[in-house]
Amino acid sequence: MKIGVVGGGQMGGGIAELCAKAGMDVIVHEVNQDVAEASKARIDKSLSKAVERGKLSEQDKAAALGRLTFGTDLGALADRDLVVEAVIENEELKKDLFRQLDDIVESPDAILASNTSSIPITRIATATSRPESVVGLHFFNPAVVMPLVEVVRGVLTSDATVEAARSFAADQLGKTVVVAKDRAGFIVNMLLVPYIIDAMRMYEEGYASKEDIDAGMVNGANYPMGPLALSDLIGNDTMLFVAEALFEEFREARYAPPPLLKRMVEAGLLGRKSGRGFYEYG
Ligand code: 3HC
Numbered sequence: 001m002k003i004g005v006v007g008g009g010q011m012g013g014g015i016a017e018l019c020a021k022a023g024m025d026v027i028v029h030e031v032n033q034d035v036a037e038a039s040k041a042r043i044d045k046s047l048s049k050a051v052e053r054g055k056l057s058e059q060d061k062a063a064a065l066g067r068l069t070f071g072t073d074l075g076a077l078a079d080r081d082l083v084v085e086a087v088i089e090n091e092e093l094k095k096d097l098f099r100q101l102d103d104i105v106e107s108p109d110a111i112l113a114s115n116t117s118s119i120p121i122t123r124i125a126t127a128t129s130r131p132e133s134v135v136g137l138h139f140f141n142p143a144v145v146m147p148l149v150e151v152v153r154g155v156l157t158s159d160a161t162v163e164a165a166r167s168f169a170a171d172q173l174g175k176t177v178v179v180a181k182d183r184a185g186f187i188v189n190m191l192l193v194p195y196i197i198d199a200m201r202m203y204e205e206g207y208a209s210k211e212d213i214d215a216g217m218v219n220g221a222n223y224p225m226g227p228l229a230l231s232d233l234i235g236n237d238t239m240l241f242v243a244e245a246l247f248e249e250f251r252e253a254r255y256a257p258p259p260l261l262k263r264m265v266e267a268g269l270l271g272r273k274s275g276r277g278f279y280e281y282g
Contacts, residue, residue, distance in 0.1 A: 001172065004029060004077035004105075005084050006097055008039030008070065010235075010272060011115050012086030014143025017043045018173050020064040021056070027069045027076055036070040043068065046144060078106050082168060084137055086115040089241045094119060095127035102128035111164055113137040117189055117238065118245035121154035121182045131156035135165045138186060139175075141234055149175040150186045184249035185242070193242055194254045197261065199227035204260040210278055228278040231261075232271030236278075240265050 001024045005016040008028040016039075019026045030036035047064055050056040056064075069076075074097075077083055083105060085097055094114060101112055112134045114124050125131035136152025149169040153162050162179065169175040180186035185193060199213050208216070214226020223230075231239045239261060246255035264270075264281055271277035 001025075001082065001168075002080045003027070003082050003084070004080040005086060006074070006077075006101075007085065007087035008036065008043075009086065010042075010141060011139060011143055012084070013039050013042050014046070014141075015084050015086060015115065015137075015139055016068060017046055017064070017144055020067040021047075021050075021060070022172050022174075023067070024172070025067050027071060027080070029074055029077065030070065030072055032072055036072060040068070040070050050144070074100055075104055077101065078104050080105055080110060081107060082111045082113060082164075084113045084115055089116065089118060089238060089245075091119050091123065094124050098124055098127040098134065102130060109133075111135060111161055111168075113165060115139055117186075118184055118242045120184070121152050122156065125154050125156055132158040133161050135161050136180070136182070136186070137165055137169060138180075138188075140188070147176045148188065149173070149177050150180045150188065151177055152180050152182055152186055154182045184245045189242055190246065193239070193246055196227045196231050196239060197243055197255075197258055200231070200258045200260050203228065204258055210281075232277030232279070234271070235273055236261060236269060236271045237265050237273070 003019045003024045003026045005012045006029045008016060008030050016026050016028045028039055030039055047061045051058055051061050083101055085094060087093055098112060114136055115138060117138060121134060121136045125134035128134060134154060135157050138150035138152060140146035140148050151162060151165045166177050170177045178187055202208055203210050203213055210228045214229050217223045217226045240257050243255055243257040268274055269276050269281055
């Protein structure tokens with residue numbers, strides 16, 4: 001199976017790595033050569049970590065790297081069977097990419113997927129002449145470790161596309177798949193985002209320290225990390241964007257992004273991307 005990944009950042013890089021480890025030929029598309037090199041270096045590092053942890057042999061690492069190509073020409077994706085878009089959460093940017101992919105990707109059976117966490121698949125699909133082949137494939141961060149993939153069915157997505165997306169994630173990548181309807185938050189973020197932003201409100205109101213909030217959920221509910229550390233891992237800018245999307249769709253106070261989150265993003269405390277997040281906030 002020939003895969004294209006548009007955007008080789010944290011999520012796209014993880015998806016590309018998973019596909020290459022599963023034996024697929026992968027082209028990672030990036031905006032320029034420097035970013036493409038950085039993506040390659042991150043995947044190489046993650047594969048080395050898998051070797052160190054005894055999850056992958058040196059030979060399998062080399063084979064996976066051999067299946068990955070990094071480039072800046074979107075036209076190189078013409079022969080792909082499945083393209084996964086994993087660029088930033090910007091609707092116009094995603095639509096523009098899907099418009100181009102619609103022209104570029106040759107096979108009428110190819111699937112065009114988006115890893116969006118908040119933009120309706122149906123709206124992205126309208127940028128193409130083949131909305132029946134457009135589907136959501138929502139991976140979780142870190143994609144190489146987290147078992148879940150949400151397959152998101154747009155209004156016009158065909159049964160065949162949903163089944164092909166499910167089979168790709170479950171049978172080829174070994175993920176646990178849930179099928180979600182095309183509304184903001186899908187299944188997981190609809191539950192996870194209010195929890196994380198409630199933790200921010202609790203901190204902002206001075207009810208508890210950030211350390212105690214995180215320690216509370218790690219030790220009292222057995223979560224692998226606390227909600228504030230998790231927001232840093234996801235990226236606080238992404239958190240803000242997803243909370244805004246939920247609020248816009250449902251207009252319920254529980255989805256309204258807390259002022260603290262807005263201030264942090266404005267201050268560049270983006271968590272994962274900047275290396276500075278909640279624990280740098282005074
Ligand atoms: N390749 C292969 N395996 C790897 C790996 C790599 N590069 N890096 C780590 N692993 C494996 C480890 O070997 C280990 O496996 P084991 O359990 O079999 O020993 C496992 O992954 C955990 O790795 P670590 O020991 O390095 O790390 P931690 O135990 O500290 O866990 C964590 C780190 C996985 C991030 C954990 O803290 C966690 O699960 N946090 C919650 C993450 C989460 O909730 N993510 C979802 C966010 S929501 C989202 O993404 C949606 C978006 O739309 C907002």
